[in-house]
Amino acid sequence: MSSDNERSSRPGDGPPEQLALIRETVRKAKVPRAKPRTWRGAALAQERPVARVVVNKGVLHLDQFFDYAVPEELDEAAQPGVRVRVRFGAGAHQVRDGRREGGRLIDGFIVERRDESDYSGPLAALAGVVSPEPVLSPGLLTLARAVADRYAGSLADVLQLAVPPRSARAESKPSPEPLPPPGAPEAGTWRRYGRGPAFLEALAGGGAPRAVWTALPGPHWAEELARAVAATLASGRGALVVVPDGRAAARVDDALTALLGQGRHAVLTAEAGPEKRYGQWLAVRRGSVRAVVGTRAAMFAPVQDLGFVAIWDDGDSSHSEPHAPLPHAREVLLLRAAHERCGFLLGGTSCTVEAAQLVETGWARPLAADREEVRRAAPLIRTVGDGELARDEAARAARLPSLAWQTVRDGLRTGPVLVQVPRRGYVPRLACERCRAPARCRHCSGPLEAPEERDLRCGWCARDATGWHCAECGGVRLRAQVVGARRTAEELGRAFPAVPVRTSGRDHVLDSVPDRPALVVSTPGAEPVAEGGYAAALLLDGWAMLGRPDLRAGEEALRRWTAAASLVRGQAEGGTVVVVAEPTLRPVQALVRWDPVGHAQRELAERAELGFPPVSRMASLTGRAEAVAEFLATASLPGDAEVLGPVPLPPVPAGRPRRAGDPPPAAQGGPRPGEQWERVLLRVPPGSGAALAAALKSAQAARLARTGGDPVRIRVDPPDIG
Structure with missing residues (x-):
């Protein structure tokens, strides 16, 4: 008991x-x-009450995630990927009498929800959810972070490029139901390339082939890209094609519609307008559409189950984003191909040194036609040197030798003739007739002009230049250095009075011209497509493009020439192209042989000897001399980094258009009147590019965290190092 x-x-x-x-x-x-979680007397979410947010603030020293409390009423809507409004700035996390005060409202994205915060102090709460649409996926966030790190930029800047502005009306519209995968397409004109059918079969079978494609001249490239997209869709995966401009996007759009019908692809270009473009982007994000074609902004398109990315004409400057952190579409697609293990195609009628490097390293395989196919598709290329032009007094006055005149006459019998001029406009720039040195103003070194019937004057300071003589050779006679498209059109109109003359340039770009005799004068990149192809083409003032002080001058001239010549009928149909340039120069010979790959390979070998990109990685620093020197002193650069410079940057005279590489205007943090800026180039060998970008980003972040410092502009992979 x-x-x-x-x-x-x-x-x-x-x-x-x-x-x-x-x-x-x-x-x-x-x-x-548990203690009740409240903020300003309101309850917080019971599960995962902390939202980790990337704020829309692109400064480097704030390139991190920030934690915010999730009020109970926002618990359901505040999911990872949605847009939110948060208070940010001074006082955003201060507490006074139980209330958080200060900070201004800015946009952001929730990247994750968490149980706890790493921040030890009190958290400010989300101010609101802009939209419940999850626009920032984990894959897009990973890509944006990789791009920011590669270009020494901030994640917020990349997200501004990757996620288009919201349109509430577009979000309210339901996206269509996804269509079932189509059947694998026939090889079609891909049979002209030795490995073309095998490339399509690999995509259709779920593989990830990587190729550098040297496309044959002619109109078939858009259809061939469409067949590669169709093969990828047949495997149940998505595809992305990036082209340089809206006209190229329209050609691929038409080819995809003809091959697959409506509703299987989206077009992302600025011409569509904000609402339509955002609606198309949402259809891609929601999985309603699995294929995308667009301009450079489409490089971030959130294609689901991406299986293939392609870029057309990667040497075009339109692929380089002008906003921070200045990424290039080719490099972004290379990152996507590596991260998402998908197929990759870099195509064009020409070949850049970056494309040649991809083949040389074995990362991609060449995809090209044999020489017999090239001879059938390419027009006949004929050259005219400046020597012949100088001996022909009548031709010299109009910049057209006898061969060019005869080619125009013969071509006009059967169709339109294309005339490519290196610049738009009317006013010619002048050079010494004897030594070809540019004619410069003795006061400001600006270019001299002779507009219409007026006396010689400076194009920058407008001073008269009477009594000019060449500082190089003492010559006193001038010649037109580059005559614009409008003046060329007037000269040709007088020479061929019965033939219509049309111009295409920046102010008015023609999409196409009919298959009728006409003279079409165009600047590079604005050439319209002729129905049935041009009968002939003249490439004028080639020496002006080749004589630019640029590392890529030869590559760029050849790219523009091949693009124009590709619009001309094949040699078997009588197509002829006359290029007015020194015949012995390497780019001219590459055009005559139609061998852009060989030219790119030789350029790559020379750059490897000199340590120039893409064999090495480079970055440029520009700013005041003291600021650049201070930046270099504080930056922890890689041990194998080489500092080149500094060199002074000439001021941009008033009235002269801004060019790539110029300092920004004073209103955007550039040099003030009378202030001298300098540039330093940093070069590292292969394998150290990531370390260089990280060092520059860290030094810039530390510099921006300190107030009052002069700006130093950073550009990774600058296009203008020559």
């Missing part, structure tokens, strides 16, 4: 007050009661 002591020690045997106390103690020990 138990004692009274033992009976009283059992639960349930004591007084009622004691039993109640014991039960309450046990209940509290088993289920700890």
Whole structure:
């Protein structure tokens, strides 16, 4: 029998007050009661009450995630990937009398929800959810971070490029149901390339082939890209094609529609307008559409289950984003191909040194036609040197030698003739007739002009230049250095009065011209497509493009020439191209042989000897001399980094258009009047590019965190190092 002591020690045997106390103690020990979470008296979310947010603030020293509390009323809408409004800035996390004050409202994205915060202080709460649409996926966030790190930029800047502005009307419209995968397409004109059918079969079979494609001249490239997209869709995966401009996007759009029908692809270009473009982007994000064609902004398109990325004409400057952190579409697609393990195609009628490097390193395989196919598709290329032009007095006055005149006459019998001029406009720039040195103003070194019937004057300071003589050779006679498209059109109109003359340039770009005799004068990149192809083409003032002080001058001239010549009928149909340039120069010979790959390979070999990109990685620093020197002193550059410079940057004269590589205007943090800026180039060998970008980003972030410092502009992979 138990004692009274033992009976009283059992639960349930004591007084009622004691039993109640014991039960309450046990209940509290088993289920700890959490403190109620509140902010400004309102309850917070019970599960994962912390939202990690990337704010829309592109400065480097704030390139990190920030934690915010999630109010209970926003719990359901505040999911990862949605747009939110948060208070940010001075006082955003200060607490006074139980209230958080200060900070201004800015946009951001939730990247994750968490149970706890790494921040030890009180958290400000989300101010609101802009939209419940999850526009920032984990894959897009990973890509944006990789791009920011490669270009020494901030994640917020990349996200501004990757996620288009919101349109509430577009979000309210439901996206269509996705269509089932189409069947694998026929090879079609891909049979002209030795490995073309095998490339399509690999895509259709779910593979990830990588190729550098040297496309044959002619109109078939858009259809061939469409067949590669169709092959990828047949495997149940998505595809992305990036082209340089809206006209090229329209050609691929038409080819995809003809091959697959409506509703299987989206077109992302600026011409569509904000609402339509955002609606197309949402259809891609929601999985309603699995194929995308667009300009450079489409490089971030959130294609689901991406299986293939392609870029057309990667040497075009339109692929280089002008906003921070200045990424190039080719490099972004290379990152996507590596991260998402998808197929990759870099195509064009020409070949850049970056494309040649991809083949040389074995990362991609060449995809090209044999020489017999090239001879059938390419027009006949004929050259005219400046020597012949100088001997022909009548031709020199109009910049057209006898061969060019005859080619125009013969071509106009059967169709339109294309005339490519290196610049738009009317006013010619002048050079010494004897040594070809540019004619410069003695006061400001600006270019001299002779507009219409006026006297010689400076194009920058407008001073008259009477009594000019060449500082190089003492010559006193001038020649037109580059005559614009409008003046060329007038000259040709007088020479061929019965033939219509049309111009295409920046102010008015023609998409196409009919298959009728006409003269079409165009600047590079604005050439319209002729129905049935041009009968002939003239490439004028080639020496002006080749003589630019640019590392890529030869490559760029050849790219522009091949692009124009590709619009001309094949040699078997009588197509002829005359290029007015020194015949012995390497780019001219590459055009005559139609061998852009060989030219790119030789350029790559020379750059490897000199340590120039893409064999090395480079970055440029520009700013005031003291600021650049201070930046270099504080930056922890890689041990194998080489510092080139500094060199002074000439000021941009008033009235002269800004060019790539110029300092920004004073209103954007550039040099003030009378202030001298300098540029330093940093070069590292292969394998150290990531370390260089990280060092520059860290130094810039530390510099921006300190107030009052002069700006130093950073550009990774600058296009203008020559």
